[in-house]
Amino acid sequence: MPEGVSLPTVSVVVVNYRGTEDTLTCLRALRTELDYPADRLQVICVDNASGDEAAAQRLAAEPGVLFVQAERNLGFAGGCNLGVAQATGEVLAFLNNDARPHRDWLSAAVRVLREQPTVGAVASKVLDWDGKLIDFVDAGLTWFGMGYKRHAGQPDDGSHEIARDVLFGTGSALLVRAGLYRELGGFDERYFMFYEDVDLGWRLNLRGWRVRYEPSSITYHRHHASMSTVDSSREYYLLERNALASMYKNLSDRTLARAMPAALALAVRRATARAGLDPTQLEITNRPADPAEDAEPVAVPRSALSGMLAIDQFVDMLPALAAAREIEQSKRVRSDADLIPLMRKAMEPAYPLPRYLAAHEILVEAFGLDEVYGKSRRVLVLTGDSITDRMAGPAIRAWNMAEVLSGEHQVRLVTTNPSCTPPEATFEVHHAPRRNLPEHVDWADVVVLQGHALEFLPGLKQRGSTKIVVCDLYDPMHLELLEQGKDGTDEQRGKDLLGVTRVINTQLRRGDFFLCASQRQRHLWLGHLAALGRITPELYDSDPTTRSLLAEVPFGLPAKPPQRTAPAAKGVLPGISATDKLVIWAGGVYNWFDPLTLVHAVDRLRTRRPEVRMLFLGMKHPNPDVPEMGVSGRLRELAQRLDLVGRHVFFNETWVPYEQRQNWLLDADCGVSTHFEHVETMFAFRTRILDYLWAGLPIVTSDGDSFADLVRGEQLGVVVPAEDPGALADALERVLYDEEFAESCRQRIAAVRERFTWEVVLAPLVEFCRSPRPAADRLPGASPLVRNAPLGTGGVLRRDLALVKEYLDNGGPAELARRAGGRLIRLARNAGKRHG
Structure with a gap:
């Protein structure tokens, strides 16, 4: 640890049950062999009513150890909880009494907890006493609730030295944040022993916390098991019962309805196959000839009885488990599908018994368990824009998010806009009035939203909501509004700006993951997040880049190059011939753009290049809620006054269908985007320029935005000063008539556009949805690791x-x-x- 850094106090709990010599060896190693400050270490020994007074006295006399005597045997789970009741540390560590720690056991694990605030527990690497064979390096969980140690018994060959997230750690060597452990209620004492560590890790993960295997945190386990003198049938009984209990508590309603009946049936088959029982002995056709013999008792081995009694006692546990289930299901923020990767091999049968394997195969097929454990999570993409064959930027972005995510997940695209007549899709598309949005949110594991959508979901807005929320901030609405509302009164503009800023701040306070469109926007939104207190020391220490909270996801373009399907402008629109030079404005005309300077540039250029034509492709927004803005009227008026309309300047009065826009782009010779120099421009992302890249069009654009940097840096066209018609006319002439220059631009565009395909730009969102979690500061039970040093x-x-x-x-x-x-x-x- 760096000099001067305050380390948390660690309370180590060791439970003893008739293993005094092992326990003394363990306690002494904790006091003398650990590289951890003695004043930051509390060692607690719990004697689980071993019944040996002399042994208890020896343990109690051990210096530097807080001795706790249980009145009865509470099992491993209850013994640990009794020790925790006396613990004062910010971190709890559990160590088996027949284990010894490596000197770095605590320091390595505490480093993980300090550096990664979303890690709730650290699973240590556990080797045999000689350090040669593996006891624990990874966790697995079957669909029927049985946890197991992957690679146990194999040589430690150096292939498990990479830290990884796991579903659970072994209770024989585990560290947990103390506040989190107490919030979870600790180990479930109903288990007595076996799988209480599986259940704890499962619950941690469901609440959004991570369990991290750390290979440099090592212990050595002697395996003088407390069950060594007990018949194995009792162990089978506890394993079967506790596996069912964990399933019942932690699986969602949907998964439980499929898995629990199959698990109960499989438990019976496991018991009969393990004992070699004749499954046909009670068939009516197998009666002995002598009726008296038919009434004779049937011998049932204890190994078979264990499974049946486990199910019987599971039934008795159900009322108490039901209350626990209600708590866990209300607190969960992650879906069953989220945890499938951590289960490693969920469909693993686990027992190599022929009759058992046959039953496993039958039950998996009959209950469709491959489907349940193979399906990924459910993602809701929520927009307020029109979803039709004529879509504007927000709808196009939402559509492509849904399309890319549907390759791995169940996806619904939902719009609150009544204009919803979608093209054919591989995912669900719905229109939902605001009152019906909660049912779609309830369905989803992850909600991806944009615009004002969060305002319609008051339950989702609250920080206490456990739903994972991704906020798409590619459109800085408050800066856009400064230009959009220029035609209104100062009073109304002020009110509108405050309202939109509140909408944005609500998203920034609530979101678990944020998307922006450019590096410039990252700077803008990082400032917002910092001002709202979301850039915390814990976040910074675990992710100095903050990309785990805020990722760049530009607008994208299709991976397939545009294919012409019909003629569009040249030779079709009156006044535009096949040989004319066509400049295209591929989008709407809004107040933050500067089409007026462009018209003046065309007016200058036509005097020396009479075949130049300028086409504004979308004068009427496809969303009926978006009115025509003031600049549109001024644009028409200027073009009329200069006598350009129908000669050199043309207006498409509708909105080109999304799947037809390529025909218009392929008719053009260059693409243009002009805007004013102001704060909206600085942080804007002009999506129309991506269409120019897609169609291979050389680009002429005003300076000041992120795309101007791209065009200039990658030599994709010409960047001109804002509001300079002379420079703009010269730039248009160059890209239209200097064929060598235009060809070099097209070659550069062909290379650059591969970086902007939807599949590429959406990679951060795809990766997040593969393992969605609450943001570090929204994890339930989050608290500083070191307090009041x-x-x-x-x-x-x-x-x-x-x-x-x-x-x-x-x-x-x-x-x-x-x-x-x-x-x-x-x-x-x-x-x-x-x-x-």
């Missing part, structure tokens, strides 16, 4: 002494007294906030 902690003491010296040097005792008084007031206020 004592004055004697090195770093704190050195810092305070340095401050004392500084205050004395600068102002003498009076300054020191003033500063100390201010600090005491702040501490008192903070304490009031914590306890208020």
